[in-house]
Amino acid sequence: MVLYKVYSQEHRIRYLTYPCSSAIIFQTCCLFLTFLPPLFTGYFTSGFYYKELTYTEQPTVTFLQKYDLIIDSLSALRFCSSDSRLNNHFSSSLVPCTLTSFMPRYSNDGQVIDQENITLNVIFPSAISSSVLNLWLLFQYQLNRFPLINMETLGLIQLNVPSSLSANTAVTVYGQLSFHQREPLVSYKNYSSIQGPIIDYGSYSIVPSFDNLLDNYTNRTYFTTFDQQYVQWASIPSTDNSTVYLLTIKVAVNIPLQIYRYVPSFWTEFRWAWIQYFTGLLPFFYVANKAKEFVFSNGIVRTVVGKSP
Structure with missing residues (x-):
């Protein structure tokens, strides 16, 4: 053998x-x-x-010059927006406002940090007190590394207005725009345009409820939130005796490096x-x-x- x-x-x-x-x-x-x-x-x-890995990237975030301001109190509702359709819908509560924004870039220990500075001046016919202020800011959010992602996101700021304010009041808010994901991104998938606008009039016969909009937005697979880190109210001395009340809202939105989960x-x-x-x-x-x-x-x-x- x-x-x-x-x-x-x-x-x-x-x-x-x-x-x-x-x-x-x-x-x-x-x-x-x-x-x-x-x-x-x-x-x-x-x-x-x-099954899942992480990586860091600094997103490209652009303020779309779109906003919605809702000030709700026991006496009245005040509203202003960059959307003409919403202004027409809330015409009885509409107040005039002006918006300015700019985006400086500075370095911190070698890391370039983006910061969007937004200023909103609102004029009221009467004083506001004991109110809840909701400011909706819309951004374009982009990732350019493993998965390409481009979507419209929301930064919601909610403040409680102090009971005692002067005719001219300023509030400064610092925070950062944080990305949230219910599932990891797929590295070989192109998210060049996903999820559509925050307010999609094509799916509504009338102007939608803001509560429904917020609920639908936070149920998305990918969304952002504005995390408040510092809030300061201040009274500005008035130079005249006018009966106009001015509220200045200054928002600094930091956009640092973030960690993303991906497949x-x-x-x-x-x-x-x-x-x-x-x-x-x-x-x-x-x-x-x-x-x-x-x-x-x-x-x-x-x-x-x-x-x-």
């Missing part, structure tokens, strides 16, 4: 055996115990295939899988070789030893 080589040692000593023998069974078990455990170890420790592409998973597999394979390969050397050199399994000259 033909003999087959099952193991060689130092390229001079060869161990031969028959096809159906304990040496063949032992060699087969060594092969399985060498190459399969690194695969299972990497897979069950959630490191072999990356890596197939080749990224494949590359990391092989790196982790070979890293785990080395110790198993070393132990298996030592075990085979011990078994064959001590004759624990029956073989025919052949020596090369």
